[in-house]
Amino acid sequence: QVQLVESGGGLVKPGGSLRLSCAASGFTFSDYYMSWIRQAPGEGLEWVSYISSGSSTIYYADSVKGRFTISRDNAKNSLYLQMNSLRADDTAIYYCARAWRGADYWGQGTLVTVSS
Amino acid sequence: DIQMTQSPSSLSASVGDRVTITCRASQVIGTSLAWYQQKPGKVPKLLIYAASTLQSGVPSRFSGSGSGTDFTLTISSLQPEDVATYYCQKYNSAPRTFGQGTKVEIK
Numbered sequence: 001q002v003q004l005v006e007s008g009g010g011l012v013k014p015g016g017s018l019r020l021s022c023a024a025s026g027f028t029f030s031d032y033y034m035s036w037i038r039q040a041p042g043e044g045l046e047w048v049s050y051i052s053s054g055s056s057t058i059y060y061a062d063s064v065k066g067r068f069t070i071s072r073d074n075a076k077n078s079l080y081l082q083m084n085s086l087r088a089d090d091t092a093i094y095y096c097a098r099a100w101r102g103a104d105y106w107g108q109g110t111l112v113t114v115s116s
Numbered sequence: 117d118i119q120m121t122q123s124p125s126s127l128s129a130s131v132g133d134r135v136t137i138t139c140r141a142s143q144v145i146g147t148s149l150a151w152y153q154q155k156p157g158k159v160p161k162l163l164i165y166a167a168s169t170l171q172s173g174v175p176s177r178f179s180g181s182g183s184g185t186d187f188t189l190t191i192s193s194l195q196p197e198d199v200a201t202y203y204c205q206k207y208n209s210a211p212r213t214f215g216q217g218t219k220v221e222i223k
Contacts, residue, residue: 044217045217047212047214050212059210062117102205102212104171106159
């Protein structure tokens with residue numbers, strides 16, 4: 001069965017950096033686009049970024065462009081999100097999702113808290 | 117960028133009622149529209165993709181319709197386990213914007 005497991009969240013100070021990881025299993029990871037989606041406490045869903053199967057196509061939401069970098073390692077079945085210059089409004093649960101038919105499988109999420 | 121607007125933002129209905137949620141795109145998106153259900157404290161779940169195709173395992177009381185700019189999610193007979201927030205999302209191109217959500221409660 002498809003499994004997506006995020007890690008790397010935690011508490012970070014404003015201006016700091018964090019790298020999220022997502023370990024995928026149960027499907028051919030290299031065949032699928034992948035997304036990061038976040039949800040601030042008590043708020044709705046916000047699409048953050050996606051990356052094509054071969055990493056040739058990458059898009060970001062305007063809110064993170066220039067600060068976040070998505071990447072993947074198909075040999076390790078892993079997706080990453082490097083987050084720099086973090087701000088308080090980046091505080092959210094970050095979900096890794098398989099970007100098929102929208103987002104057909106989601107991980108459990110990892111909480112990122114940006115606070116001094 | 118294309119904006120996705122859901123209405124209403126919340127609703128309260130009785131068990132057995134027919135419930136309809138609408139999602140409007142600010143530009144034409146064809147049928148590249150997905151609906152998700154997020155129960156309190158849980159991970160979002162894909163209900164419908166391609167505007168009207170039910171994801172495997174989703175109860176048949178859920179249905180979707182629409183194309184172009186106007187879309188609808190219908191619950192034909194609301195059940196207590198349907199209490200959740202529902203989101204639409206466009207996925208024809210980036211950014212893959214979500215609607216703001218519709219919270220469904222039982223009256």
